[in-house]
Amino acid sequence: MGGGSNLSSSIHIFxxxxxxxxxxxxxxxxxxxxxxxxxxxxxxxxxxxxxVQLHRHRVLRFSAIGKSIPDISQRMLAVTLRTLExxxxxxxxxxxxxxxxxxYQLTDDGREPNPLDKEHG
Numbered sequence: 001m002g003g004g005s006n007l008s009s010s011i012h013i014f015x016x017x018x019x020x021x022x023x024x025x026x027x028x029x030x031x032x033x034x035x036x037x038x039x040x041x042x043x044x045x046x047x048x049x050x051x052v053q054l055h056r057h058r059v060l061r062f063s064a065i066g067k068s069i070p071d072i073s074q075r076m077l078a079v080t081l082r083t084l085e086x087x088x089x090x091x092x093x094x095x096x097x098x099x100x101x102x103x104y105q106l107t108d109d110g111r112e113p114n115p116l117d118k119e120h121g
Contacts, residue, residue, distance in 0.1 A: 044080075046069075046072055046076055046077070046080040047080055047083070047084060049069050049072070050065060050069065050077070050080050050081065050084065050090075051084070051089065051090075051106065051110060053065055053068045053069065054090065054104060054105060054106045054110070055106060055111065058105060058106075059103050059104070059105045060103065060104055060105075061101065061102065061103055061104075062077065062078075062081070062102055062104070065077060065081075065104065081104060084110070088107055088109050088110075089106065089107055089109055089110035090104055090105070090106060090107065090110055091104065091105050091106070091107050092104055093105070
């Protein structure tokens with residue numbers, strides 16, 4: 001799923017494009033069903049947890065993200081952040097300081113849609 005994709009649109013397309021049979025959702029693997037793309041991208045718990053923390057705190061350093069998710073290894077956090085950045089969901093900002101300061105924040109695509117705001121706002 002590229003950075004320009006809209007999760008909400010993909011979910012709505014999924015609901016319309018996947019058929020129901022006896023009140024159970026069935027998907028033909030040959031059909032284009034966007035939920036597969038969503039699950040492939042967000043099927044791991046780390047991406048969701050990292051995005052939740054960045055949503056809550058707006059801007060976080062690598063170490064702060066790691067502390068907020070105590071059971072994630074540094075390697076898995078680095079891989080997850082790189083993947084989210086490559087997907088256009090997270091922005092990495094490097095400041096030329098000693099020691100170097102690196103901060104992460106959600107991009108516009110990473111912030112939208114925000115189901116919590118829609119439910120409680």
